[in-house]
Amino acid sequence: MTDIALNSGDTAWMLASTALVLLMTPGLAFFYGGMVRTKSALNMMLMSFITIGIVSTLWVIYGFELAFGYKADSPWYGNLSLSGLGGMVNDLTNNGGVYPIPVLVFAAFQLMFAIITPALISGAIADRTKFTAWAVFVAIWSTIVYFPVAHWVFAFGNKVGDTVTGAGFLASQGVQDFAGGTAVHINAGAAALALAIILGKRVGWRKESMRPHSLPLVLLGSGLLWFGWFGFNAGSALAANGIAGLALLNTQVATAGGLVGWLLIEKIRNGHATSLGAASGAVAGLVAITPACAFVAPWAAVVIGLFAGIFCALAVGLKYKFGLDDSLDVVGVHLVGGIWGSLAVGLFGTQVVNSVGVDGLFYGGGTELLTKQALGVGMVALYSFLVTLVLGFIIEKTIGFRVSKDAEVEGVDLSEHAETAYEMSSSSRGGLF
Template sequence: MDTGDTAWVLTSAALVLLMTPGLALFYGGMVRAKSVLNMMMMSFGAMALIGVLWVLYGFSMAFGNDVGGGLLGDPFEYFGLNGLLGADHLVGTLPAMAFVAFQSVFAIIAVALISGAIADRAKFGAWMVFAGVWATIVYFPVAHWVFAFDDVVSATGGWIASRGVIDFAGGTAIHINAGAAGLALALVLGKRRGFGRDPMRPHNLPLVMLGAGLLWFGWFGFNAGSATAANGTAAVAWVNTLAATCAAILGWLLTEKVRDGHATSLGGASGAVAGLVAITPACSALNPVTSIVVGVIAGVLCALAVGLKFKLGFDDSLDVVGVHLVGGLWGTISIGFFATADAPAGVDGLLYGGGGGQLWKQFYAAVIVMVFSFVVTWIIGTVINKTMGFRIDEEDEVTGIDTVVHAESGYDWGTLTAGGGRVIGSPSSPTDARHSSTGSSEVSA
């Protein structure tokens, strides 16, 4: 056991855990005031449930010995983390429980990310059922495919990990997986009442920017922590993460300025997340300059992609598809173009003389994860919708999901009244117009 590596990985695990409350703030600020608590509760609910399932059988499904074709780990091998408590059980230079802790927070945020696609209209109980079923049937197996390398925890691992596909910190398992699931679930639940007609602007942009900042801070644990050691690979991943994210913000803001005439705070926050998503699979395979290139392209692509929901007619409320699916696909496939053997991954992509072999590997892994997640999520969502019902009633949606589902309100409007009884900053007041952000999340067509 190496104490320095252990300290870094446990610190990284705490950083990644902070990302889920950061996501709650990011998503919470983007919805309307009457939905903020429900939006944040979906992240906290996922954190609670997936943390329990991970201890019981999730880790074993993801990292247990393969039980067939690289598709699934043995769910009973480490059930309840049995056999992993001893100090002599190591994963590389780490105590096994440090590795368990680090991987648990990836599972949590992968589920929480999906919630942004169904903001304002999902029953909280149905969401919790979905979260548990999706983690069990989709995330835990895909985590086995991607993260379970042979002889890391168990003797045999997943098919993606064993075929030379590079996904350093979860472009496929986290972002493509969650993005495809978000699209499927948005189609199952249907559009929000008034989508494309009524303004659905973010109600609290400072909350969005605070959430984005916490996500960015935690993401250094996400990417650099995936080295599972305090070493040069972690340092390269850290610098590449910084470079790509900064470049993506500039790419998104430039796109907004050219297209809409304004560079917005919402665009800056969204651009940061787009860059973080894109560099996640690639941060060990690129140099800092190509990380900037990948980041700029991610910012532009995702800024353009968020408008697809209006053209194609699906209501992905907070742009899980436009940012996480598109950004994850680009980041994963970009490795096939920009990877350099000088980076820790040690592979040359097409533009560095490596031919098209790596590009093909990246492409088929991304597509298979996307299709698998979409199809299985659509089935899970449809079954829940037809049995217990996934969507709240239309009248309750109009009233506000916070009041109806949680019997709470995010804001005490009674203490924020001005002359004549008008509520300052409420959704019906003139101040709402100042929250308009064109070309990004929550803008009507």
């Protein structure tokens, strides 16, 4: 038993944060939808929306228990009882300690992370993916990759007195990931790399123009992501407190740094700073600060964001050198940005801003934390890549993952959905109304 009572202020903040994080997936749909060609815009956006439907359903059946259940007392996964969330209505959250918020609110908040992670992967295979195959992939990948990895990273166990049971492997090893650098971004980026390899290059890649069809949609999407990310990072404090404030401020300044860093590279390399570069740089900054937002000082957040923009801009250019058709730069932004942000905790982490944090290399803590961060990066990246490679291969060889060449040339909007994003012809009924 615990004498901790429900806190209405913290609960209200978590309800708002949950809504903010949900908004990120429609924001991602706009971001990705604007980056593809006109003939693929609807399909690209629907790949995010179907993810909301599939993952939400699986989450209440077994996903939350598989990620955060503690009764199995396993460092690799939670419960497999399929008992659902119905019996937890009156429970408070217990994740390494009791929080004064309902466990159903915590479950809803974590659901939004589970939704956006597979949605991020879709950008790597834009313009050429069967919608049904994508839906099957999302259901299986969430079950065998995201839910277990979320347990590794985010599950701090059930604490009763001084005893903690069922903590995830990486969490128990001291890997610090405040809001998902490993479980979300590295996880999605490694999976994106595997699927880009399985599906291969788009028809006409590097021969035809594949420029974004709507840069205003890209900017709108990045703005919604930026806005929703405050819930993503600051909400991970699970309270309306000073740590949430630190995470929010660090999120803002790191994103600004990422935008500036990417545009700096564009200006030096190409002579022009672009709107696509600004949007991509902002997202790179958001990705990099995610694991570090509650463990570093604001000045370090600026540095992390600035270098995230630089590193990710340079990484995106490498896909042409390696012949990898990562359509919307998921690998270059989320994998590279996630790796940099996760390792940066081991460099800039400090107990000065967060007493439960650990001093990193630049604060006299040596390489111990950096080594742990590298362990988290390596384990998640390797597991996600290998499992996704096998899963993608099986789907491709059974139901087929990629549309036919004719369907791709015609456009996946028409071939997969029998509709288009824009009506180009005038109405056959005549008249203006």
